[in-house]
Amino acid sequence: MTEALILTARCLRLSRRQVDALMTSLLLPVLLMILFVELFGGAIEPGGGYVTYVVPGVLLLCAGFSSGLTAVAVCQDMTGGCIDRLRSMDVRGASLLSGHVAASVARNLASGVLVVAVALALGFHPHAAAVEWLEAAGVLLAFIVAISSLSATIGLVARSPEAANGFTFLIMFLPYASSAFVPVHTMPGWLQGFAGHQPITPITEALRGLLLGTRVGSNAWVAMAWCAGILVLSIVASGVLFARRAE
Amino acid sequence: MTYTIDSDRTAVTPSSDGAAVEASGLEKSYGGAQVLSGIDLRMPRGSVLALLGPNGAGKTTTVRILSTLIRADAGRARVAGFDVAGERAQVRRRISVTGQYAAVDGLQTGEENLRMVGRLRGLDRAQAGRRAGELLERFDLLAAGGRRVGTYSGGMRRRLDLAMSLVSDPAVLFLDEPTTGLDPRSRQAMWVLVGELAARGVSVFLTTQYLEEADRLADEIVVLDRGRVVAQGTAAELKRRVAEQRLVLTLASPEALADAAWALGDRAIEVDRDELTIVAAFDGNAREVRAMLDEIDPDRSAIDDFAVRNATLDDVFLELTDD
Numbered sequence: 001m002t003e004a005l006i007l008t009a010r011c012l013r014l015s016r017r018q019v020d021a022l023m024t025s026l027l028l029p030v031l032l033m034i035l036f037v038e039l040f041g042g043a044i045e046p047g048g049g050y051v052t053y054v055v056p057g058v059l060l061l062c063a064g065f066s067s068g069l070t071a072v073a074v075c076q077d078m079t080g081g082c083i084d085r086l087r088s089m090d091v092r093g094a095s096l097l098s099g100h101v102a103a104s105v106a107r108n109l110a111s112g113v114l115v116v117a118v119a120l121a122l123g124f125h126p127h128a129a130a131v132e133w134l135e136a137a138g139v140l141l142a143f144i145v146a147i148s149s150l151s152a153t154i155g156l157v158a159r160s161p162e163a164a165n166g167f168t169f170l171i172m173f174l175p176y177a178s179s180a181f182v183p184v185h186t187m188p189g190w191l192q193g194f195a196g197h198q199p200i201t202p203i204t205e206a207l208r209g210l211l212l213g214t215r216v217g218s219n220a221w222v223a224m225a226w227c228a229g230i231l232v233l234s235i236v237a238s239g240v241l242f243a244r245r246a247e
Numbered sequence: 248m249t250y251t252i253d254s255d256r257t258a259v260t261p262s263s264d265g266a267a268v269e270a271s272g273l274e275k276s277y278g279g280a281q282v283l284s285g286i287d288l289r290m291p292r293g294s295v296l297a298l299l300g301p302n303g304a305g306k307t308t309t310v311r312i313l314s315t316l317i318r319a320d321a322g323r324a325r326v327a328g329f330d331v332a333g334e335r336a337q338v339r340r341r342i343s344v345t346g347q348y349a350a351v352d353g354l355q356t357g358e359e360n361l362r363m364v365g366r367l368r369g370l371d372r373a374q375a376g377r378r379a380g381e382l383l384e385r386f387d388l389l390a391a392g393g394r395r396v397g398t399y400s401g402g403m404r405r406r407l408d409l410a411m412s413l414v415s416d417p418a419v420l421f422l423d424e425p426t427t428g429l430d431p432r433s434r435q436a437m438w439v440l441v442g443e444l445a446a447r448g449v450s451v452f453l454t455t456q457y458l459e460e461a462d463r464l465a466d467e468i469v470v471l472d473r474g475r476v477v478a479q480g481t482a483a484e485l486k487r488r489v490a491e492q493r494l495v496l497t498l499a500s501p502e503a504l505a506d507a508a509w510a511l512g513d514r515a516i517e518v519d520r521d522e523l524t525i526v527a528a529f530d531g532n533a534r535e536v537r538a539m540l541d542e543i544d545p546d547r548s549a550i551d552d553f554a555v556r557n558a559t560l561d562d563v564f565l566e567l568t569d570d
Contacts, residue, residue, distance in 0.1 A: 002366075003367060006363060006366045006367055007367075009363075010355070010363055013354070013355060013359065014352060014354045014355070017354040017355075018354065080348060080350065081346045081347070081348040081350030082350050082352070084316055084344060084346050084350060085346070085350040085364075085411070086367075087315075087316055088314050088316060088339060088343065088344040089343075089364070089367055089368060089415075090335070090336055090339035090340065091367055245317075
């Protein structure tokens, strides 16, 4: 446990000092909110209510980007000399990866708060009491932990940090083909099948329901099941991948 | 792949014979390519061993097996008295590894890097801070300790890397090509540091491509070539294994060179057609020189010049690792 905390502190220090990535993580929420609300919002919903629809989508988009950076950071550790030193000190792989995931969660909290702040400034009117806010934060946190762990696992597989970076792009693409930005029923039939059944849609709907006080239904459980599934898969896969290095 | 290390033997007490590193029959192959084909070696406690060999000889693979980072396909090894396969945790507590690529975080300061290693090695905050300070001073990094490592020179990074390896006072220190890529001044500084460690009784297992480095630092040299140990001994012993003296002949013409090389046969170690020189081995006896000169140059016109020099480790190395 101490090991994981020491490595979390390290990852946080490194993220804070990676100025370019840090700037992007902080600018992205602001720019995306403005982009969707002010540029697309008028066309999508001329009445001006799009900001309310789009908040969960932007939250997930930013979380996807910020978590995706974990793949790059893990890959850098694995391909540089760092991992050999840690392993020769008998540091467990799980400690290193949980350090990266914990740092990712902290980065995401900052960007999540920023998204909500910008949204409120642009006219976002949530209908949520403290309990719903907490539940929404819980769903978002589950998504961040799951996607950061998946990202860390990708970082173990990727041959170079550049390749790991490609994963960030893939994660960021998923919300577009979900109910995050437009309702699924407006999409062509062949896409609806995918969009309706990929994890981003129930997660988006759960967040939306909780924040707007509308019906959440089974979305929250489906969302949590997806996150738990992704997390378990990542933990198992990263354990196997890590052990394979010792051959 | 056959894995023949029996992990049943998990003796917890270190063997008392005083070996810091002991390996027998180590084999490793990657994708059908045999990288190590049966390495045997022994390094007494408190000594410095240099694993010397050209690129691709298997030096790094050997270090990685001995430092528990990878498993051998066959053979067994004990480091600091513990089995590298069956007692990894015990081995890891007693060793440190400085790899070929400085394993330091460029975005952390030198001091932060050292503190982090201290904490991971189980020191508390205050102890880790004190240890970091001591090591920065000892490695001449005190002024740079508060700066990010990304701003360090290559030599400073290597020194920091070595300092990080010493946070835990390891019983056995592995240094994989500690001076590759360093300028001459930084290399000298590294040599001084390793010499000091050896003087303090740390067992040092290092790999190098530089004969001078092995000669200078190591008590014992193991020459590795294509996955096999081709020679082993002190620098002096290795030099003695090939004739101690070298006769350097400068010939008058390319034709004379060809004739002389033909006449010398096996005794010619190096033939340089551009410089018109031949290096031959001999035992240092004046009669032998005279006989050799008469033999290849009976009418005293082919040889312009000759010089005698002592064999260097380079001569040994070339002779041992040649086809």
